[in-house]
Each structure stands twice: as C-alpha cells, then as structure tokens.
Amino acid sequence: MVRAAERLAAHCFDGVITADPFTLRRLARAGRSRKLVFYNFPNLDFFPAPRNPSKTFDLVYRGGLSERAGTLLLLDALRRLSAEGRCVRLLLIGYADNGLEEKTLRDRIRGLGLETSIEIRPRIDHEETAAALSAARIGVCPLQAIPKFLLNIPVKVFEYWACGLPVISSDLPPIRPFFRNAKAGLLFPPGDVAALARCIRWMLDHPEAAAHMGRRGRAAVVERLNNRSESHRLRRFCLRVVQAS
Numbered sequence: 001m002v003r004a005a006e007r008l009a010a011h012c013f014d015g016v017i018t019a020d021p022f023t024l025r026r027l028a029r030a031g032r033s034r035k036l037v038f039y040n041f042p043n044l045d046f047f048p049a050p051r052n053p054s055k056t057f058d059l060v061y062r063g064g065l066s067e068r069a070g071t072l073l074l075l076d077a078l079r080r081l082s083a084e085g086r087c088v089r090l091l092l093i094g095y096a097d098n099g100l101e102e103k104t105l106r107d108r109i110r111g112l113g114l115e116t117s118i119e120i121r122p123r124i125d126h127e128e129t130a131a132a133l134s135a136a137r138i139g140v141c142p143l144q145a146i147p148k149f150l151l152n153i154p155v156k157v158f159e160y161w162a163c164g165l166p167v168i169s170s171d172l173p174p175i176r177p178f179f180r181n182a183k184a185g186l187l188f189p190p191g192d193v194a195a196l197a198r199c200i201r202w203m204l205d206h207p208e209a210a211a212h213m214g215r216r217g218r219a220a221v222v223e224r225l226n227n228r229s230e231s232h233r234l235r236r237f238c239l240r241v242v243q244a245s
Helices: 002-011 021-027 071-083 099-111 126-133 155-162 176-182 193-205 207-223 227-244
Strands: 015-018 034-037 057-064 090-095 118-121 136-141 167-170 185-188
Touching (some): 057 193, 099 118, 126 155, 155 167
Parallel strands (some): 167 185
16 A cells, blocks of 8 residues: 555655655655645544543453454453452453454453453444543553554544543554653553553552543643644645645
8 A cells, every 4th residue: 555655646646645654754755745644633522521420441442352453462461460359340342353253352351250340342433432431541552563553553542532541552653752742641562461461550559640641641632632733734735735736
C-alpha cells in the first residue's frame, strides 16, 4: 500500500494525506505533492466531559482480540495478579479474527481461572463507546511489536483519554511522543508480562495519581488531540492545495 501511495504521490496528486508520520516519511520525497498527517483523533461530540460514573471494571480494552494485539499478554498479566490475591476486573470490547480464535480466547480465560473476572462484549457503535469505556478505571493498549503496530497510531489510547482514563500502553514508537507530552499514563516494554502486571498494580495501588493522569489525558484531548482541531488543519491544507493547482 505504501509503495502504491508513493507512485501516486509522484505522478498524480497535488496533496497526499496519511494517518501517521511514519507512513508520511516514506512519501516525503515522492514527487512535489503537498503532504499532511491527519491524525484520527476522537470526535468530542461523541466524548462529552466525564460524569464520574460508577466503575464496574478496573481495566478496559477495546479493539481486536488476538495474540498480536496483546490480548493473551493481558490475560497472563491478570493471572499473575490473581496469584497475588488480586481480583482485577477486565472488560474486553471487540472482535476475534474468526470463531476458532474466539473459542481459543475463551478457553484460555477458563484455563487461567479468570472467567469470573472478565467480560467480553462484541463491537459497539461509536455513539456507545464513551459510556462503555467509562465503566472502567484504566484503559489498556498492550499491542505487540509487529510491523503494523510499529507504524500505526492506536486510536484507542485517545478514546481512553477522552473518557478521562489513565492509560497503560506498550512502548511503541507511534504512541511514545503522545505519552511524553500528555504525561497521562504508563508505558511498558512490548511483550513484557511482568512489566504490564507492575503497571496495573501501581495504578490500582495509587488511584489518586492514576486519576490525575486520566484528567491530564482528557485535557490533552480537549485542547489539541481531537477531531475538530484536525479538521481545521485539513481544511487549511486543502485550500493550499487548491490555490497552488
């Protein structure tokens, strides 16, 4: 896909838009096209100010349910915490690649003795996202270091922040700068079960500090990491492309 975009940038378009800076770098020398990173930040119309609802879950994960997405890693971290006598409630919202993968996931949950601690829900409508995520105290993004996730920025992190949740995420290049600037969560080495368990334990043991991270994340989304700000940038970009053509 990137190679096709490079050819198009070189021969066809006056403007090229990507969703992440890593892909844009591949296109930087392709032709004379104007280029823009249009970040897929949350639409605040769907993420109103948090109302501090009762928290049914300690953790929430939204997205693909698979080994590459870190779902099994997250289960192993919860098993470690369970062995310490901690019952950590997890809400998984998303989809498996197929029926066999879903069965494998559910079997793994039962095998680890976590079936009473985990609820799995299917995909939800965008309008329902904020309410679902807000039922938890902490958002988790345990993606593995595969090529896709070394390029793509996980939208779920910004959705968690939009709900005022602190975030625990794999320390991957696309998301690292946002954590450094927002100071709204903890990063752990991708694939490190022990480190993920430590981050979860720390946030549960320091609820006030974790809540403060969540408020910083919400402020970052309201101030700059939102769809409205990106739409203004896109409009200015399109006007420049039209005026230059």
